[in-house]
Amino acid sequence: MSAARFAPSALDALGDVADGATVMIGGFGPAGQPTDLVEALLEQGASDLVVVSNNAGNGDDPLARLIQRGRVAKMVCSFPRQVDSWHFDSAYRSGAVELELVPQGNLAERIRAAGAGIGAFYTPTGFGTPLAEGKEHRRIDGVDHVLEYPIHADVALVRADRADGVGNLVYRKTARNFGPIMTAAARRAVVQVREVVPTGTLDPEAVVTPGIYVDAVVEIAGNATIAMKESA
Amino acid sequence: MTTTETAARRAPLTKAQIAARVADEIPDGSYVNLGIGLPTLVADHLATGRGITLHTENGMLGMGPSPEPDDVDPDLVNAGKIPVTELPGASYFHQADSFAMMRGGHIDVCVLGAFQVSATGDLANWSTGAPDAVPAVGGAMDLAIGARRTVVMMNLLTKDGRPKLVERCTLPLTGVGCVSRIYTELAIIDVGPDGAHVVELFGTTHAELEKMLGLTLGPTLGRTR
Numbered sequence: 001m002s003a004a005r006f007a008p009s010a011l012d013a014l015g016d017v018a019d020g021a022t023v024m025i026g027g028f029g030p031a032g033q034p035t036d037l038v039e040a041l042l043e044q045g046a047s048d049l050v051v052v053s054n055n056a057g058n059g060d061d062p063l064a065r066l067i068q069r070g071r072v073a074k075m076v077c078s079f080p081r082q083v084d085s086w087h088f089d090s091a092y093r094s095g096a097v098e099l100e101l102v103p104q105g106n107l108a109e110r111i112r113a114a115g116a117g118i119g120a121f122y123t124p125t126g127f128g129t130p131l132a133e134g135k136e137h138r139r140i141d142g143v144d145h146v147l148e149y150p151i152h153a154d155v156a157l158v159r160a161d162r163a164d165g166v167g168n169l170v171y172r173k174t175a176r177n178f179g180p181i182m183t184a185a186a187r188r189a190v191v192q193v194r195e196v197v198p199t200g201t202l203d204p205e206a207v208v209t210p211g212i213y214v215d216a217v218v219e220i221a222g223n224a225t226i227a228m229k230e231s232a
Numbered sequence: 233m234t235t236t237e238t239a240a241r242r243a244p245l246t247k248a249q250i251a252a253r254v255a256d257e258i259p260d261g262s263y264v265n266l267g268i269g270l271p272t273l274v275a276d277h278l279a280t281g282r283g284i285t286l287h288t289e290n291g292m293l294g295m296g297p298s299p300e301p302d303d304v305d306p307d308l309v310n311a312g313k314i315p316v317t318e319l320p321g322a323s324y325f326h327q328a329d330s331f332a333m334m335r336g337g338h339i340d341v342c343v344l345g346a347f348q349v350s351a352t353g354d355l356a357n358w359s360t361g362a363p364d365a366v367p368a369v370g371g372a373m374d375l376a377i378g379a380r381r382t383v384v385m386m387n388l389l390t391k392d393g394r395p396k397l398v399e400r401c402t403l404p405l406t407g408v409g410c411v412s413r414i415y416t417e418l419a420i421i422d423v424g425p426d427g428a429h430v431v432e433l434f435g436t437t438h439a440e441l442e443k444m445l446g447l448t449l450g451p452t453l454g455r456t457r
Contacts, residue, residue, distance in 0.1 A: 028290040028327075029313030030306045054327075081368035089366045101367050104289065105331030105374030112328035125335060125374045128408035130359075144408075173324055174290050175307040180326040208326075 004167025004214045006196065010040035013190050013218035017046040017155055020073075024111070024156040024182040025053040025063060032175035034159040034192050036220045038062035041157065047071045052111070052151055054104065054178060056080035056088035067091050076151065078104035103131060106148055108181060114150035115184025115213075123148055156186030160209065163191060163219075165199035167211030176208065183213040190216045244417040244435040252277040254385055254415050258341050263287055265334070265375055267344035267357075268312045270385050274343055285321075287339055289371040291330045294322030311371065331371065334378030342379030344372070346386045346414075348401045351428040351447060353411040355384065356403035369406075376407030388416035388445075395445045397421060397428065421449070 007013035014037060017023065023041065027033035039062045049072050056075050057064030066072055068087040075097055080088050091097040102110070103125050113121055122145035126132040136147040158179040161172040169191060171179055183189035196219045245253065247270065255277035258264055265287045266274050275297065278284050286295040288310045295310060296317035304315040325333075333339055348356040355376050358369045376382055386396055397414060413431070414421050419441055420431040429450030430438060442449050 029309055031290070031309050031313075032307070079368040079370040081366040085366070092366055093364065099367070101369055103369050103373040104327070104371040105335060105378070108327035108331050123335065124377050127377075128354075129373060129405045131369065131373065171324070173305065173307040173318070174288070174292050174309055176324055176326050177291050178327050181328050 004163070004211055005216045006165075007216050007218045010036040010192060010218050010220065011043055013037065013192070013216040014040045014044055014155075014157075015188070015190070015216065017041060017044055017049075019046055020048045020050075021046060021154040022050040022052065022152065024151075024153040024158075024178070024186055025051060026156070026158040026178040026182050028054050028174065028177040029058070031173070032159050032171070032177050032179060033061070033063075034157045034190075035062055036218070037157040037159075037190055037192050038066065042066055042069070042071075048073045050074045050076065052076040052107075052153060052182075054078050054107065055082060056085055058082055059084045060087075064088065067097060070096060072097055074098040074100065076100045076102060076107070078102055078107050101131060107151070108178070110148055110151040111178065111181045111185045113148075114152045115181055118150060120147055120149045122146065151185065153182070153186040154188065156182040156189045158182055158189060158191045160191050160193045162195045162197050162202065163193040163214070163217045164197050164202045164211070167191075167214030167217055168202050168204075168207040169193070169209035169211075169214060170202060170206060171208055180209045183209050188215045189213055190218075192218050192220045195219060242434050246417070247273060248276075250385055250415050250417060253420070254343055254383065258284060260284065262340040263293070263338065265289065265339050265342045265379060267342070267372070267375065268370075269345040271343040271345055272312070274385070287330075287333065288316070289330055289334070289375065291325050291327060292316075292318070292322060293325075294319045296322075331374050331378070334371070334374050337378065337380055339375075339379045340381065342375045342382045344375060344382060344384055344411075346384045346396065346411075347403050348396050348398050349384050349386070349411050349414050349423060350398055350401050351423055352425060353409045353423040354401050355382070355406045355411050356401040357384075357406050359404040361403050372406050376410040381412050382407075382410050384411050384414045386414065386416055388418045395447075397423075397445055397447065399447060426450070 064087040127144040132146045160169040251273035261283040296319040346357040422429045
């Protein structure tokens with residue numbers, strides 16, 4: 001994978017996303033949402049998307065609007081229902097968007113497995129529940145396990161706190177959530193950071209996502225979540 | 233006078249009393265995950281100095297209480313997306329690590345809410361089964377089967393008076409045989425392969441409880457840890 005490219009805008013960083021692409025979007029609630037990159041995806045225009053994200057949009061945030069505008073064919077997520085997920089709720093009830101509901105740990109491990117080149121894995125989570133119906137299962141050491149497959153993506157949209165010149169990333173608090181595994185699982189990882197710092201200034205012992213996983217970086221002045229808080 | 237009859241003279245527990253009782257039975261030094269809803273009340277009763285560390289599934293150990301309004305940090309939330317704080321010794325990690333911690337048996341105790349629990353310890357707490365409901369599961373299934381000990385804190389009856397401890401769950405399952413003990417306003421009850429056994433009663437009798445639940449309950453075993 002070539003070195004990370006530093007883009008002048010979120011739209012430029014996003015690059016070409018094809019219709020029908022699988023797009024991973026980081027974030028857990030407000031923490032770690034790459035709002036500027038999802039806004040750029042809205043503008044870019046790709047449709048018929050498969051979106052992999054823990055949640056399915058809040059209020060009128062960019063992911064919610066992507067769903068509202070009919071650009072998402074399928075959501076792969078663990079917790080779509082929120083008090084303010086009205087765009088997803090309405091699209092789901094009308095059948096406009098398909099839902100693959102995945103237990104959160106299985107979602108995370110399936111994403112991790114994709115980045116790590118694992119073909120499939122057995123997990124006890126979900127055995128005997130409706131979410132494991134039709135899946136292969138096996139009893140291992142007296143415990144029933146379900147076979148789960150990795151989730152690959154064409155592109156991952158992630159927010160981190162800082163990047164250095166080679167794309168090494170550090171995150172901030174619980175905004176880390178899906179960032180490290182999504183950057184590894186996608187063929188192309190696009191990251192918005194609060195700040196780009198000179199190479200050599202991040203402590204190599206503290207780098208969370210090594211630059212090898214990162215393809216494009218855009219610096220978005222200020223802090224996206226602070227901006228969200230102020231507009232709330 | 234039997235233990236059961238003595239117990240019948242007590243009043244049912246309040247939510248705060250149930251939470252205090254759950255907190256009291258968590259061993260010192262435990263790593264603990266508290267589910268969304270009623271179980272979050274347990275945090276208020278965990279005295280500092282007991283060495284108990286709270287895990288939140290979105291990627292943190294050492295979670296502290298809610299911040300003052302001016303100190304809210306949108307990058308620091310719990311599993312319910314509610315702002316929290318970090319305590320000294322806190323750590324952050326990504327989602328796959330966070331769930332590896334659960335699934336790998338590193339979390340000692342998990343306290344969950346429930347719609348139904350079966351006498352054999354099956355748990356239903358993620359779906360009401362309503363056909364038009366928008367489903368959501370989050371980390372419930374991972375938590376239920378991953379923690380070394382999973383207990384449930386709930387009201388014993390639904391708002392319209394139906395038992396939530398049942399012979400067999402009728403709602404979609406979260407996990408099979410994963411619950412060890414339930415804490416309710418009227419009783420603490422152990423569940424598992426041998427069925428349901430009363431541990432302690434509050435404002436009811438063994439016979440009344442069996443009638444209310446339509447279940448045969450094992451004998452009161454006395455307070456145990």
